[in-house]
Amino acid sequence: xxxxxxxxxxxxxxxxxxxxxxxxxxxxxxxxxxxxxxxxxxxxxxxxxxxxxxxxxxxxxxxxxxxxxxxxxxxxxxxxxxxxxxxxxxxxxxxxxxxxxxxxxxxxxxxxxxxxxxxxxxxxxxxxxxxxxxxxxxxxxxxxxxxxxxxxxxxxxxxxxxxxxxxxxxxxxxxxxxxxxxxxxxxxxxxxxxxxxxxxxxxxxxxxxxxxxxxxxxxxxxxxxxxxxxxxxxxxxxxxxxxxxxxxxxxxxxxxxxxxxxxxxxxxxxxxxxxxxxxxxxxxxxxxxxxxxxxxxxxxxx
RNA sequence: GGCGACGUGCCCGAGUGGUUCAGGGAGCGGUCUGCAAAACCGCGUACACGGGUUCGAUUCCCGUCGUCGCCU
Numbered sequence: 001x002x003x004x005x006x007x008x009x010x011x012x013x014x015x016x017x018x019x020x021x022x023x024x025x026x027x028x029x030x031x032x033x034x035x036x037x038x039x040x041x042x043x044x045x046x047x048x049x050x051x052x053x054x055x056x057x058x059x060x061x062x063x064x065x066x067x068x069x070x071x072x073x074x075x076x077x078x079x080x081x082x083x084x085x086x087x088x089x090x091x092x093x094x095x096x097x098x099x100x101x102x103x104x105x106x107x108x109x110x111x112x113x114x115x116x117x118x119x120x121x122x123x124x125x126x127x128x129x130x131x132x133x134x135x136x137x138x139x140x141x142x143x144x145x146x147x148x149x150x151x152x153x154x155x156x157x158x159x160x161x162x163x164x165x166x167x168x169x170x171x172x173x174x175x176x177x178x179x180x181x182x183x184x185x186x187x188x189x190x191x192x193x194x195x196x197x198x199x200x201x202x203x204x205x206x207x208x209x210x211x212x213x214x215x216x217x218x219x220x221x222x223x224x225x226x227x228x229x230x231x232x233x234x235x236x237x238x239x240x241x242x243x244x245x246x247x248x249x250x251x252x253x254x255x256x257x258x259x260x261x262x263x264x265x266x267x268x269x270x271x272x273x274x275x276x277x278x279x280x281x282x283x284x285x286x287x288x289x290x291x292x293x294x295x296x297x298x299x300x301x302x
Numbered sequence: 303g304g305c306g307a308c309g310u311g312c313c314c315g316a317g318u319g320g321u322u323c324a325g326g327g328a329g330c331g332g333u334c335u336g337c338a339a340a341a342c343c344g345c346g347u348a349c350a351c352g353g354g355u356u357c358g359a360u361u362c363c364c365g366u367c368g369u370c371g372c373c374u
Contacts, residue, residue, distance in 0.1 A: 007339080032339055042339085068336040098338050107335045114336060150333065153342040162336090170335065230339050255328085260339050266332060 001297050002029075002092035004100060004268055005185035006261035008195045010284025012045055014185060014293065015093045017285035019053040021294050022091075025083045026055045027076055029094025029103070032230045034060040034067055037216060040209045041232040043199070056083075063221045063228070070109035073102040080178075089301075097267035104182075106174035113166020122158050134161060141165075181300035183293055184274040191281050193258050200232065200254035204246060209236050231257045275300070 003011045003018075015026055032042040036059045039046075045055055056079050061067050076092075076099075083090040094100060101107065126134060134157050139146040141164045149160050163170065187195075203209040213236040221228060223237045232253040239249040268274060275296055282289055 030339090031337090066337075069338075070336045072336095096338065098334075098336095098340095102335075105335085109336060112336075119336095150342055153333085155337075155341045156334080159336070173335075226337060226340085229337095232339095256339075259329095262330085263332095263339090267334075267338095 001089060001181035001183070001301065002100065002104065003094075003183050003185065004097075004274060005095065006192060006264040006268075007043070007095055007257060008199050008261065009185040009187055009192060010195075010279060011093050011095065011185060012043070012049065013284035014290065015091060016045075016049055016053060017290040018091070018294060018297070021290065022089055022297065023087065024053065024089045024091040025079075025086075026053055027079060027083075027090055027092045027094075027103075028055060028057045029072075029076075029092050029096050029099040030057075031067075031069075031072070031096040031099060032227060033058050034072070035063045035227045036061065037219070037221075038063060038212070038227055038230065038233075040203055040207050040212050041230055041236070043203075054088075063216065063225055066226075069098055069102050069107070070114070072099050073107065073109065076103045095264050097264060104176045104180065106176060108171040108174060111171050113163055115162075115166065118162055118166055119158070122161055126154055126158065131157060134158070137161065138164070179301050180273070181297045182271070182274045183296060184268060184276040185279050185284060186276040187279050187281070192261060196257045196261060197254045200257060201250050203232055204236070204239075204250050204253070210240060213237055214240055231260065 001024075003015055005011050015024075018024065019026070026045075028045070030042065032038065033044045034057065035042070038044070044058060049055070050058075057072065057075060060071070060075070080090045080103075092100065092103065102109075122134070131152070131154055135146070135151045138149065138157060138160055141161075145160055145164070149156050151157065209232055213233055216228070216233075217223075217237060217240070223234050228234060228237070232249075235244065235249040235253045235256075238244040239246055244252070277289070277293055277296070279289060
């Protein structure tokens with residue numbers, strides 16, 4: 001089963017509450033919580049939560065290590081049968097739509113071309129000549145694929161070329177085989193945004209984000225490292241450097257997080273498999289809500 | 303009270319006598335098979351108000367109101 005929804009909608013709380021009534025182990029589908037030492041800014045489940053329910057797919061790599069969906073799904077795929085083998089229910093919890101889709105819809109990455117050299121070469125070309133020549137080449141190699149690719153999006157164009165020049169066609173997907181319950185937490189936009197604002201402020205004021213970022217910077221994780229683009233990290237770094245006031249850092253973090261939440265909603269909205277549970281302004285762990293979700297899960301899985 | 307400057311869409315901000323009247327931000331909508339908390343795409347008949355000049359005014363002139371500055 002899986003719990004989806006935008007940031008700050010209460011996925012983790014609901015998961016924990018549910019874990020008290022169902023024998024579950026949690027698979028975290030979050031592209032930022034995989035980095036060690038990045039805890040408060042990513043709203044990673046704390047020690048208490050992790051002690052009460054097994055959490056997987058957290059703290060997989062150091063902030064300066066590259067990490068992609070491919071690695072994530074590979075590990076997630078191993079975990080599912082393992083957990084089931086223990087007689088527990090694998091519960092996917094997270095807001096990274098691509099990761100979710102990779103597992104649930106079964107993206108196949110292993111057989112796809114992937115080489116640092118090729119990427120290097122294409123990136124150099126992009127820098128030297130710009131996007132248009134690459135788009136032209138893409139059209140030439142595979143007009144059909146080119147139709148589906150946004151010609152303005154460098155990342156997509158590059159990846160498409162990687163696949164084509166590296167060889168193989170895109171493998172068919174192999175969707176998750178077992179029974180599936182997809183639960184989405186829905187809240188009025190205003191409520192969600194308010195929760196985001198409050199959480200952003202809390203992280204900065206007493207939550208320990210500034211300390212965490214100072215620690216990361218000291219350890220050599222500069223603001224240019226990919227995971228440092230996460231909400232709150234660059235902002236905290238700027239505040240620590242004296243460039244931004246605390247209020248400014250909080251405001252920018254909250255705004256970026258709201259924008260992200262909107263994109264998440266866009267991602268999940270069209271997925272008709274998701275059963276949306278309106279949570280309104282309720283904390284995600286109120287018994288009534290939990291019971292309702294538990295009911296949905298049991299119904300879907302039996 | 304006098305003089306001067308200004309008054310552009312939710313905000314900032316260019317600009318022009320006339321077929322698509324910048325740009326940015328925010329917001330909203332969307333895309334999504336290896337960076338996804340990323341990358342990218344789409345969406346706004348706004349020119350303070352009233353007159354006038356003109357074939358045609360956001361752009362020129364007059365007045366009104368407002369804001370700011372200086373002066374008394």
